[in-house]
Amino acid sequence: MRSMNQLGNDLYTGKTSFPFVGRRRLWFVIAAILVIGAALVPFVRGVEFSIEFTGGSQFTVSNVATPDQAAATDAVQSVVAGATTKVTTIGEDSIRVQTDQMTDAETRAVTAALAETFDVTTDEVSSSFIGPSWGQDVTRQSLWGLAIFLALTFIILAVYFRTWKMSVAAIIGLVDVLVITIGIYSLFGFEISPAAVIGFLTILAYSLYDTTVVFDKVRENTHEDGEQSGRTFGESVNLAVNQTLVRSINTTVVAALPTGAILFIGALWLGAQTLTDISLSIFVGTIVAAYSTLFVAAPLYSLLRENEPELKARDARILEARERSLVSA
């Protein structure tokens, strides 16, 4: 196996080259399948929204000696007969009970009943009551944030790179990332919670960040090559993506390691919902973001630019010159 250094060298000189641009039809077909698949997941599996979105009450009892789920249900039923309850054990000594939305008085009564059942003080019982419109408010605001952020990013990238086509490619790549990430997230059967929404918003920022780093190298290559280049536009883009490939791999690993750590600890040990939801969405998202930059955004950019008359003429000239040199050799 070649070392990372050797791979980096070969990618840099072009000795090894992955056809990100050359085989783009294949990559686009794969991306389309992934996006459609991800979009279908919610229909097949059904998406569960956390009580922040549906409204409801949630109780968490800490320091429980024996987390008996049936006892928890009984405690709730003793206050509100027939209430829908969902009980989960968290870690070794905590128990979480989710119920229909309760009134303030009922919430307090259930808190007391749970405390008595599990022989703890009421201070150890955390309770939340969430009105059904709260989650929707958060989502609506997030969508606004998304729209404004995208518009501003579009402008900044277009100004910096001096072509709106990079903005378009970056943002299409971003949509790709979001759809696939949300699809995978719901495939795991996780509830969509506000923490998950935060995760998706982070992925948004990360995905554009990642694409920008690679696009900056593309800009450098295509810009510096100029008229004297022996490469077609597509080849220049492809070389740039290959030259930053080692960085893309390293960055993805480094970004995925800490989130993976949170995910692992949160999910396996003690189950802090906020942390697991955030870290799963980010963990999946960073990996998908790297994929999308390489296989969707970069080839798409090349596709958008190649048909510009100027570049088309230059590419034709280069290919013709290459043909001649091959013949003469």
Added chain:
Amino acid sequence: MATPTPVRHAWRALTGLIVLTAVLFGINALGVYAFGKSSWVPELALDLQGGTQIILEANTPDGSQPSPEQMDQAASIIRQRVDASGVGEADITTQAGNQIVVQIPGQADEETRNRIESAAQLQLRAVLYSSAPANTYVGEDGNTTPYPTPEPTLNAVPTAEPTDGSDVSWVTDALYAEFLAYDCNDDANDPANEPADQPLITCEADGSIKYILGPVELDGSSISDATNGLNSQNGQWAVNIVFDGEGSEKFGKISQRLYGLDSPRNQFAFVLDGLVLSAPSMNAVILDGKPQITGSFSQETSKTLADQLKYGALPLSFEVQSSNSISATLGSQQLQIGLIAGLIGLALVALYSLIVYRALGSVIIASLAVMGVLTYIILCILGWRMGFRLSLAGVAGLIVTIGFTADSFIVYFERIRDELRDGKSITGAVEDGWGRAKRTIYISKSINILAAVVLYILADATVKGFAFTLGITTAIDILIFILFTHPVMQLLGRTRFFGGGHPLSGLDPEALGAVYRGRAQFRAPVAAVAKTPAQRRASRSRAEAERRQTIAERKLAQQAADSRATKEGDD
């Protein structure tokens, strides 16, 4: 020998970083020791230290969106209520246009909840009786004695049916005894929720006077405007009120009734949330619905009263959107998980950096350490200056940014390696790699900062905490990149270990396939590895020629070689 410029530049940048760190620590030390308000530990949000958060939505009667001024007013009313219930260290903020977030340590009892949730209303009541706030008297024995709790046998029903709001027959024996014993500072008193059609015992908002007031005669909705301005006759600050049509008529009648009564029954009280804002006396009969309140106002106090009357005029009701109480145990558990996960994440990143970048990995680790110190102290200072509290989402934000931060170093190191591959010397590669990496870092990090700012402005409290830490750490990241990573690389590039390209340094030109190996030693470029004997000959002669080439020519040749190789790769 004169020190070369990059070295001097590097030392200057590092000194700058040390000074900056010292200043930050100094500021926090000032906060801790001189002001006694800051702390050496960042403030924790509710979900990490336990407590109760109630999110209220403020609604106007006609369903329209409350104005920002009304929201500020509403928040200050809620703050007053929470303070009145004796809860310490409450944090009350507004968000998203019509929401008020109340955070209090510990659990909120039923009484506090009810008090917080009740509607805010401005009432106008006639004054029946007023006195100093004392609830004690000096007895015949010369000792100060509190007034006794009213006897339940005292009559509580008016002996004669009161004819209007100023009728003293409202004041029954029981009410008067209660008034005498009334303590303005007792948290158990809750004048905000007393019935409107009954007389009310309450106090001036600052506790300086206590009153018995008649039943509500007008409410805030009949005030259409309130402004402050200078009285044209005596040049004093005054508050001008404008009543609407119906309000003017009612106020006219009241004014006719009150004018000429003995003090304090000629006074009229504006009551907001159960407390008297102002109780001016009626100095004239006002029939046009435009009374003016004068007195010992300053510009500021007249403005405050005008705002209170204006924005308190619309009765806001509060609906609980969500209420969240987290036990201290759950809070510390979540913090612990966050910290453990963060440490494991850091250790993994450090390990990976060392494997991939060898000794250079230690620069990443050192940069992350500097980052950690700066972030920590800035969180302390922000907790003091801006009331920033670290939430669970914020901790997640910090952990996630470990990856983001490390990326700026990865981008830089890869650029240095690229420059080495181009055949630059190590010191040259450090400078040129910096020139290129810095552009990439600036543009990509500004996208991150943009995301943080947009999220911070638009999102709700949970997301805000996350966006804030993301933004702060990105800014610190750029700072460290300029003031630490680059100068350290400049200095390391001049050491034997790194500058000589030791195999373990991560900067070994040979391992990186460089064409140029320092001190005018060359070897054949990797890309020119030939396949046929003819090509091999060509490559040898090319290597021969390269020894005589200028840098520019060499670069050109290299590019040509690259493009050939690319073509091979594509085929």
